[in-house]
Amino acid sequence: MKTVRGAVIGYGGAFNMGKIHANQMKDSGIAFVAACDMDKVRAEQAAVDFSGIRTYTKVEDLLSQEDIDLVTVITPHNTHAQLAKQVLESGKSCILEKPMCIRADDAFELTRLANERGLMLSVFHNRRWDAWYLTLMDLIKRDLLGEIFHVEIFTGGYQHPGHWWRSDKAISGGTFYDWGAHLIDYLLGFIPGKIKSVRGFVHNKIWHEITNEDQIDSIIEFESGAVAYISTSNIARAGKAPMRILGTKGAVVDADLWDDHLTLYTEVGGLPVETKIMNLKENWSAYYRNVADHLMNNAELIVKPEQAARNIAVIEATEKSAVIGAAVPVAYEK
Template identity: 65%
Template sequence: MSTTVKLRSAVIGYGGAFNMGKHHASKMIESGIEFVAACDLDPARAAQAEQDFPGIRTFTNVSELLAQPDIDLVTVITPHNTHAPLAEQILHSGKHCILEKPMCIHAEDADKLVKLAASKGLMLSVFHNRRWDAWYLTVKDLMDRDLIGDIFHVEMYMGGYNKPGNWWRSSKEISGGMFYDWGAHYIDYLLGIVPGKVQSVRGYIHNRVWHDVTNEDHIESHIQFESGAVAHIEMSSIARAGKAMIRILGTKGAIVAPSLWEGHLTLHTEVNGLNIETKVPCLKDNHDAYYNNIADHLYNGAELVVKPEEARRVIAILETSELSAKAGKELELPYEIN
């Protein structure tokens, strides 16, 4: 690294679900960023953070954490509806900010955060670490080798017939809705697979079965790109029959992934006039790359891989899908790329 002064980081949110506070802290340390503080409203979770990382400072009040002058970077790992106000607080305190996905719930808030970070000269990024998933790296490699050609159709699916759990992720007011969990990953994947501007979004929503939770039962988003490419993303908790999680059609080949975790993709292509179907082993995932890039960006000025403007597009598509469903028509995408 080009500097001997170590960046110092903290997390807001050290909840027990998935142990993400410990995960983020560990990845920061591995990337060369010192982890010095954790904040959680629950004193027991703050105590757990100190037990996991002896010697760190712990807080149960966000303002007290942000008043610490020697903290450079704060990662937010809290329920989705708190992301925007916490990020605003962090940026106003003069600290770099990373948000767990999704960036926030509303595209207008995402836009405000993008502009605030730029005005302050601070880094803002979103933890879209799944850009380094094995299956996705393999798709990008096949694209780079021109084995797929011009991609004109993408389908993405996740679901089943299962009652949602009784927790904040099933509350629409807090989570933003069922599309704001894996849907945020899927939209980010999609925007890396299909280049260019989005022309319009058409959403469809069903609330038919699980009436004791406020999230949707089933949501679909049809995304039309200016290139003519079309994507269909479906998330469901009432789908008794499933389908492949990923299906990508191009002018030279097609890719099918029944599961994102099988370790291989099925490639359909043509060789010497023959239609070929073959299993392609997935490349190795590289989830360390996210924080390695953050460190390289802040220490050495390397280009930030997950830019806030990209995360803003994700939120715009998620929100516009719902607004379109309510309006019963296609809608244009706000805050689209120039």
């Protein structure tokens, strides 16, 4: 076991994520020693929140510190690829806030670079430890659903996306790169097989003053024959269940991802049964605990860069398909 010293790039900004990451590092046994933010006020706030840490306003200054082992990047999506490359080239392990980056080629390059240098690269897909998801994966492990052949996933509603960088396609990558990254990561967790093709659809109907899409639909066909339909929308006046999963032995509907239960449809003795399954407890801190265990004790890394890169490849394929009006293969699957 060794001491791992961590830092963040991008302390302030949306949702106070720098502070959240720093606290989760500390809770997992990683020493939080430095923060970098180009905004001097935010950098100074980090020093107030965590007494004794070093603060920087230039990435190069932070990366020149030889005693830092791990850097988490919490910046707008279009900066992830370049910053991660700088972190890895400085000899430090790297965590990227989701999404990994915008272009699949960048995701593959980062994965190769980390592997070549023997460094850890991961993406903050902490939603794998959501209560409902842990419960679903437990049902699958116990073979209560059988072979999953049909999935519907939805997020959104009818609301203006807001005038900020997350609604600017050049910076955010587009609508699908926000919650869509979580949704695809969920899907590829419970249907991990190879993807045959992706068919995407893009709608720009209402919010013309911003550059992000109003709605994205992605139809993902797996080589097993399973089909998944994922939608993320800012123009859906009528909602639907966030998750509907059909298997050969049972089905699950989750009407509210923040509720305390799933609904399982199955049969007992040839009779149809509908039952409420209470969710397991969420365990969001498990992400950093696994990272610490991986870096200190060589435990298997749970959120691997190859998995995160696959998510980006599916998002990119969805957009490419929408442009040409036909299904396309996923680059990762070649």
